[in-house]
């Protein structure tokens with residue numbers, strides 16, 4: 001709670017839960033690096049396909 005306030009605005013990486021500092025205002029990164037972004041996107045895609053009854 002208070003930890004995040006001291007470091008400025010941060011979000012946990014959606015893949016590994018590391019705190020990611022928000023440097024951009026309009027396109028904040030929610031992943032600590034690109035690979036985690038793609039990993040998460042692929043996971044979501046496969047999750048949709050598998051969960052869609054295919």
Ligand SMILES: [Zn+2]
Pocket residue numbers: 013014015016017018031032033036
């Ligand atoms: Zn990450």
